[in-house]
Amino acid sequence: xxxxFSLRPLGxxxxxxxxxxxxxxxxxxxxxxxxxxxxxxxxxxxxWLLRSRTAxxxxxxxxxxxxxxxxxxxxxxxxAWLVTRTDLRGRGAVTLAAILPLAIPGYVMAYALxxxxxxxxxxxxxxxxxxxxxxxxxxxxxxxxxxxxPYFFLTFRAAFERLDPAQAEAARALGxxxxxxxxxxxxxxxxxxxxxxxxxxxxYVLGDFGxxxxxxxxxxxxxxxxxxxxxxxxxLLALMLIGLTVFLLLGEAWITARRARGATSGLxxxxxxxxxxxxxxxxxxxxxIAALVLLSVITPVGTTIHWMAEGAAHFDAGxxxxxxxDSLRAALPATALTVxxxxxxxxxxxxxxxxxxxxxxxxxxxxxxxxxxxxLGFVVFALRTVPxxxxxxxxxxxxxxxxxxxxxxxxxxxxxxxxxxxHEEAARSLGAGPLGVLWRVTLPALRGAxxxxxxxxxxxxxxxxxxxxxxxxxxSRPLAVSAWAxxxxxxxxxxxxxxxxxxxxxxxxxxxxxxxxxxxx
Amino acid sequence: MKLTLxxxxxxxxETVALAGLDLEVASGEWLGLLGPSGSGKTxxxxxxxxxxxxxxxRVLLDDDVVADGRTHRPPERRGVGFVFQEFALFPHLSxxxxxxxxxxxxxxxxxxxxxxxxxxxxxMAEYADRAPSALSGGQQQRIALARALAxxxxxxxxxxxxxxLDPALRGLVRERVVEALRAGGRTVVFISHDIxxxxxxxxxxxxxxxxxxxxxxxxxxxxxxxxxxxxxxxLGPVNLIPGDAAGQRMSTALGDLRLAHExxxxxxAVVRPHMFAIDPGGVAVTVERRVFRGDRVELAVxxxxxxxxxVDLPTSSDARPGDTLRLAVAxxxxxxxxDGIV
Numbered sequence: 100x101x102x103x104f105s106l107r108p109l110g111x112x113x114x115x116x117x118x119x120x121x122x123x124x125x126x127x128x129x130x131x132x133x134x135x136x137x138x139x140x141x142x143x144x145x146x147w148l149l150r151s152r153t154a155x156x157x158x159x160x161x162x163x164x165x166x167x168x169x170x171x172x173x174x175x176x177x178x179a180w181l182v183t184r185t186d187l188r189g190r191g192a193v194t195l196a197a198i199l200p201l202a203i204p205g206y207v208m209a210y211a212l213x214x215x216x217x218x219x220x221x222x223x224x225x226x227x228x229x230x231x232x233x234x235x236x237x238x239x240x241x242x243x244x245x246x247x248x249p250y251f252f253l254t255f256r257a258a259f260e261r262l263d264p265a266q267a268e269a270a271r272a273l274g275x276x277x278x279x280x281x282x283x284x285x286x287x288x289x290x291x292x293x294x295x296x297x298x299x300x301x302x303y304v305l306g307d308f309g310x311x312x313x314x315x316x317x318x319x320x321x322x323x324x325x326x327x328x329x330x331x332x333x334x335l336l337a338l339m340l341i342g343l344t345v346f347l348l349l350g351e352a353w354i355t356a357r358r359a360r361g362a363t364s365g366l367x368x369x370x371x372x373x374x375x376x377x378x379x380x381x382x383x384x385x386x387x388i389a390a391l392v393l394l395s396v397i398t399p400v401g402t403t404i405h406w407m408a409e410g411a412a413h414f415d416a417g418x419x420x421x422x423x424x425d426s427l428r429a430a431l432p433a434t435a436l437t438v439x440x441x442x443x444x445x446x447x448x449x450x451x452x453x454x455x456x457x458x459x460x461x462x463x464x465x466x467x468x469x470x471x472x473x474x475l476g477f478v479v480f481a482l483r484t485v486p487x488x489x490x491x492x493x494x495x496x497x498x499x500x501x502x503x504x505x506x507x508x509x510x511x512x513x514x515x516x517x518x519x520x521x522h523e524e525a526a527r528s529l530g531a532g533p534l535g536v537l538w539r540v541t542l543p544a545l546r547g548a549x550x551x552x553x554x555x556x557x558x559x560x561x562x563x564x565x566x567x568x569x570x571x572x573x574x575s576r577p578l579a580v581s582a583w584a585x586x587x588x589x590x591x592x593x594x595x596x597x598x599x600x601x602x603x604x605x606x607x608x609x610x611x612x613x614x615x616x617x618x619x620x
Numbered sequence: 621m622k623l624t625l626x627x628x629x630x631x632x633x634e635t636v637a638l639a640g641l642d643l644e645v646a647s648g649e650w651l652g653l654l655g656p657s658g659s660g661k662t663x664x665x666x667x668x669x670x671x672x673x674x675x676x677x678r679v680l681l682d683d684d685v686v687a688d689g690r691t692h693r694p695p696e697r698r699g700v701g702f703v704f705q706e707f708a709l710f711p712h713l714s715x716x717x718x719x720x721x722x723x724x725x726x727x728x729x730x731x732x733x734x735x736x737x738x739x740x741x742x743x744m745a746e747y748a749d750r751a752p753s754a755l756s757g758g759q760q761q762r763i764a765l766a767r768a769l770a771x772x773x774x775x776x777x778x779x780x781x782x783x784x785l786d787p788a789l790r791g792l793v794r795e796r797v798v799e800a801l802r803a804g805g806r807t808v809v810f811i812s813h814d815i816x817x818x819x820x821x822x823x824x825x826x827x828x829x830x831x832x833x834x835x836x837x838x839x840x841x842x843x844x845x846x847x848x849x850x851x852x853x854x855l856g857p858v859n860l861i862p863g864d865a866a867g868q869r870m871s872t873a874l875g876d877l878r879l880a881h882e883x884x885x886x887x888x889a890v891v892r893p894h895m896f897a898i899d900p901g902g903v904a905v906t907v908e909r910r911v912f913r914g915d916r917v918e919l920a921v922x923x924x925x926x927x928x929x930x931v932d933l934p935t936s937s938d939a940r941p942g943d944t945l946r947l948a949v950a951x952x953x954x955x956x957x958x959d960g961i962v
Contacts, residue, residue, distance in 0.1 A: 521708035524671050527695035528702040529722030529771060535696075539721070544712040 117443040118458045124501035125461040128476020129341060129468070135334035135479045147335060157339070160318040163240060163311075164304040168297045170244040174391065175251030175296070176289075181384065183259035186374045193388060197252045200245055200395040202609040204562045204579070206309025207598045209242040210586040211399035213313055214406065221402045221591070224409075239314040243304055245395040251296040258292035264372040291355065298351045305343055306469030308565040313586055319343075320565075323471045327569070330479065337472035344467050403598045410592030418581075419596050426577040429492055429567060430560040433499035434507075438553045440500055441507035442545070448508075449515050466505035470565035473498060477570060495570040499560050506559055507552035510615065514548035551615050558608030562601050578604075621700075621774035621807050622647045622682050623668060629676035630663040630831075637663035639831040640677060647774075650808045652822030654815065654854070660831040661811050665777050668809065669702050670695035681775070701773035705780040707764040709752035715739070715763045716748040722771040738766040741800060758789045765797055769804075776801065778810040782817065794821070815855055819843070827851055845880075849956050852890045859929045860888040862958050870955065873927045875903050880952035887955040893918070893932040895949050902948030905929070907939050921945065 136144070147153065178197050182190045200208075215222045216232035223229050233241065262285065270280045311321045323336040377384060407414075444462065448455045465473070477498050481489040488494050518541065526536045564579040571577060576584075578597050585594035623645040630638040638660040645651045653661040666672040668679055670686065670693060679687040681700065686693040695702075709718050716735050723731045739745045742762035752760055761781065768776060781797070782790050798821050801808060812818045818825055819839040826836040835842055835851045846852035849860055863872030865883035870876070877889055894916070905921040908928075912935075919931045919939060931947065939945055 517711050519706070519708065521704045521706055522710055524669070524695065525702065525704060525708045525710075525767075526721065527671075528669055528698075528700065529767070530696045530699075530724065531721075532694070532696050540710055540712075544710065546712070 114443045114447050115454070117440045118447050118454060121440055121444055121458050121465075121501075121504060122461045124497055124504075125465040125468075127480050128473050128498075128501070129464075130476075131479040131483065132334050132337045132341065132472060132476040134483075135330055136338045139331045139335065143331070144335060147332060156317060156319050156322050156336075159236075159316065160305065160320075160343075163236065163243070163316070163318060164301050166236075166240045167243045167247055167304050168300050170240065171248035171300055172251045172255075172293060172296060174244070174248045175255050178388075178391075179252055179255035179259050183256055184372070184375055185377050187377060187381075187384070194256070196388070196392050196396065198249050198609065198613065199392075201249045201612075202602065202605040203246065203396070203399050204309070204564070204601055204605055205242060205246045205303075205307060206313060206564055206579070206583055206586070207403065207601060207605075208246050208399050209238070209310040209313040210582070210591070210594060210598060211402035212238060212242050213586070214589075214591040215398065215402055221405045225401065225405055234314045235316050239311050239316040242310045242314065243307060246310075247300045247303060248395075250299045251293075254292040254296045255289065258289050262288055267372075294351055294354055298347060301347055302344060302467050302469075305340060305347070306467075306471070306565075308471055308568070309583060313583070320469055320471050323469075323475065324565075324569075327475075330475075333475050334479065337469075337475045340469045340472045344464070344469065348463070348467060400602065403595055403602060406591045406595035407599055410595055414596060419600065422576055422578045422581045422597060423600065425571070425575045426561050426567075426579070429495050429499070429571060429575070429577055430557055432492070433496040433503075433560055434553055434557040436496055437500045437503050437507045437556050438549060441504055441511060441552055442549065444504065445508045445511035445515055446541075448512070462504045462508060465501040466503070470502065470563075471569065473502060474566055474569040490572050492572060492575070495566065498566050498570055499563070502563075502566060503556045503559055507556045509555065510548040510551035511545065514545055518544050551611070554611050555608065558604055558611065561604050562608075622680075623775060623807060623809065624680040625664065625668070625677065626680070627677035628664065628667060628674055628679060630660070630667050630672050631675045636831055638667070641828075641831075641833055643826060643833065643836070645807055645809060647807055648805050650810070650821060650823045652818035652825045653809060653811045653828065654818055654825055655828035655834075656854075658830075659828040661828050662779060663831075664828070665779055665809060665811055668775075669700055669777055670698050671702075699771070699773055701768035701771070701776040703764050703768045703776065703778040703781045705783050707752075707760045707784075709755075709760055709764060709767070711752055714749050714751060715744060715755065718752065718763055719767045719770050721767060734770065738770055742766045743796075757785050758793050761785060761793060762797075765800075769801075772804075773806065775807040775809070778808065780811050780813060783813060790817075827854060845954055846890060846956055849888060849958075852956055857893050857930055859891040859893070860956070860958075861891055861927070861929075862886065862888045865955060870953075873903070873923050873925045874947070874949060877949060878952045880954050883955050886958045888958040889949075890954045890956060891929075891949055893930045895951075895953070896929075896931045896933070896947045897950050898933070898937075898945060899948035899950075900946055902946040905931075905945055905947055907941050907943045907945060910939065910941055919945075921947070 139147075175197075178193070181187050182194050182197075187193065203211075211221075212233045214220060216230040217223070220230060220232070267280050267284050270284045271277075275283065306320060307318075308320050308324060311318050312324065319336055319340050323333055323340065326332040326336065444458055448459050477494055478489065481494055522540055522544075523536050526540045531539055561577075562579055564583055567577045568580050568583065571580065578601055582594045582597035582601060585591070585597070623643075625641050625643040627640045627642060628638055629636070629640055641660070641664055643651075643664070653664060655661045663672055667674050667687065673692050674687040674689065676689045678685055681698060685691075686698055709715075710721065713721065716739065719735045719738050720731055723734060726734065735748075736745070739748055742765060744759060744762050744766070747755060747759060747763075750759075752763070755763065761784075765781070782794050785793055794817065810818075810822075822839060824837055825839055825842050827834045827842060829850060835847050837845075842851060843855050846855070852858045852860065861872045861874055863870040863877070863886075865879060865885060865887045867882055867884065868879050870879055870883070870887060870889060872889055874889070874891070879889075903923055905923045907919050907921055909920040911918040915935065916932045917935055917937050917939070919933060919937075920928065921931050922928050933939065
């Protein structure tokens with residue numbers, strides 16, 4: 100029933116101000132990128148757009164994105180099937196192993212893979228084998244695939260678990276053979292999962308800076324970084340990246356809107372079908388899983404530890420501590436700001452008004468827009484309005500809030516529906532005023548979700564690279580920037596302490612996500 | 621507490637949910653609000669609680685005006701209890717803490733004692749520390765009720781309080797709740813979709829449709845003496861048999877009926893399926909369908925003139941499709957205006 104809120108929990112202002120702030124944090128960088136790009140003369144801009152270099156960058160970016168999406172889903176789909184539909188032993192351990200690569204930041208993966216090959220590489224030292232040097236397209240595609248396939252794994256696994264055998268049975272009863280059941284009943288159910296995975300992974304590749312820079316593979320993002328000092332070209336590239344992002348988001352929304360939402364009909368959870376017996380297939384399957392874990396988890400961790408040992412002689416704990424302090428100085432205020440914005444915005448989003456939809460879209464866009472484009476927008480904004488904030492952390496904090504708001508809102512979206520307007524009304528009928536409702540019901544009920552959102556955001560910011568690289572003041576060198584800078588100069592042993600610290604932080608964040616996922620179910 | 625609604629209007633934007641409702645609920649009375657969905661019964665209940673603003677008319681608690689078109693006393697200052705259909709227990713508080721929510725004005729010891737007493741009264745003492753999510757539907761229902769009763773409100777509003785319980789549990793929980801509430805002597809207004817439930821527990825029933833009150837009265841009155849075809853049909857299966865009334869009698873396809881009240885002109889006789897009886901002097905009908913219901917047999921019959929009726933006979937009846945029966949109605953029948961009958 101269409102029932103309005105006739106109870107105002109608070110005045111409207113405390114909700115609308117953060118909402119407008121969120122819209123502004125996304126509108127400002129996009130607006131200033133567009134403004135800067137529009138200042139290019141039409142002749143220059145079209146000449147630049149039409150030159151073969153631009154076409155090459157676009158092609159490289161799309162080819163890399165498509166390769167990673169296809170390769171990652173090709174790994175993830177059979178793996179998801181194995182852990183949900185077969186009698187494979189140790190399905191829990193395999194599941195964990197398939198999620199673990201998320202704990203390895205993309206640039207650490209790239210650093211490990213790149214430092215493995217060649218005569219002076221870690222492979223030579225560890226195994227006595229000289230691996231070919233991995234870089235360029237192959238290196239970038241491999242690193243990004245290994246880092247990203249867990250996203251596909253998670254969505255496919257969820258899709259397999261939702262698959263209701265009753266639907267297949269109904270199709271069989273109606274005369275469809277196993278082949279037709281697979282094509283007409285099962286496969287269509289995976290399209291939403293595949294689309295969701297492709298969107299996440301595609302956007303990641305589009306915005307990736309760490310991997311392509313270390314692998315020396317020219318994409319739009321890397322070109323934007325290279326042309327950082329030439330703002331005009333940079334803003335045109337940024338505009339292209341934003342355009343591609345919007346195109347992907349709209350495309351996904353368009354396809355999802357045209358498809359009916361798949362849901363199990365009837366009551367209760369989907370019944371589990373009898374697991375497929377693997378039999379003699381066990382041996383090749385385990386070989387494959389072992390190879391995957393070796394490549395995606397053991398290699399990066401082992402390589403980093405190897406370089407750590409190599410460089411142990413001149414390890415400087417003071418520098419590491421200074422970098423960690425720089426990271427925290429950037430991350431803690433940014434987390435506080437992000438969570439403070441997330442609560443009113445998530446609250447507002449629940450109302451489903453037009454403003455709520457706009458704010459949600461803004462938060463989504465802030466998360467999806469490639470970091471380099473976002474950073475450029477904020478720099479142009481700073482230079483045009485208050486140049487002095489260019490050299491402060493404030494600009495970085497705001498950029499982080501714009502980028503990670505979605506992340507902080509995630510747990511809130513899960514919890515808010517548990518708290519309906521009925522609870523508010525119940526509290527009011529029991530004598531609590533509007534502020535009493537906020538203080539005694541809303542905030543306590545959301546405490547867990549707020550803490551979870553804060554933890555996710557903090558850990559994500561600590562390992563974030565491109566925004567830190569481009570927006571942190573010159574005298575600040577956070578962990579991620581330090582690891583990347585040494586790796587970029589092939590000083591692999593110097594990069595190791597930072598990379599190892601980041602691995603620890605990432606493992607923490609993945610463990611936190613897994614725990615929350617378990618609690619949610 | 622006496623509740624009074626005077627010409628109460630509730631609108632959602634352009635939509636009129638309640639178009640001028642007049643209602644008076646005496647102190648200690650139980651009033652059941654019935655009606656199809658969208659009839660305005662929920663809006664009325666929420667307007668009394670203060671969750672909805674009245675866009676016109678007045679709401680009075682005893683002689684105290686709490687809402688008219690301009691002023692609106694917020695729910696926390698009305699002192700009326702509310703039990704939600706979905707219970708709406710606070711998810712972050714235990715059962716006992718939920719009950720204590722409205723008892724902030726009491727000192728700590730008195731509060732704990734009262735919570736304990738309420739828990740015992742709804743037979744939930746051993747669940748005091750459970751989270752709402754760890755309680756079954758029936759248990760949540762009882763905690764929700766105890767929570768609403770904790771501040772000892774003089775009036776209690778319940779929106780389908782038993783609606784989300786599974787049918788097996790429903791009767792039992794209802795009996796206990798009603799027993800617990802009757803003892804307090806407080807005024808109760810409740811919404812129900814279950815007519816038998818409303819018959820069983822209401823002193824009076826108000827039937828709404830499209831935001832307008834159709835009839836109000838004791839359950840027996842609404843069932844036996846409806847004022848319209850809609851009321852007659854809403855409260856249970858009915859045959860509305862048209863005819864021409866002439867004072868105390870009316871001629872219909874079922875023969876010449878004796879009326880329970882004086883009427884003239886075109887009317888419709890209200891004949892419930894159970895009012896038919898086998899009578900050798902009655903009207904001949906053909907049985908078209910038979911459904912065995914355990915305590916009775918439901919028949920669909922057609923008269924020689926083509927009228928289709930629903931008839932309940934005792935289980936002992938062995939009437940089968942194709943059989944011919946002779947039916948009559950014993951006693952005087954009630955009539956309603958025949959307009960609106962298809």
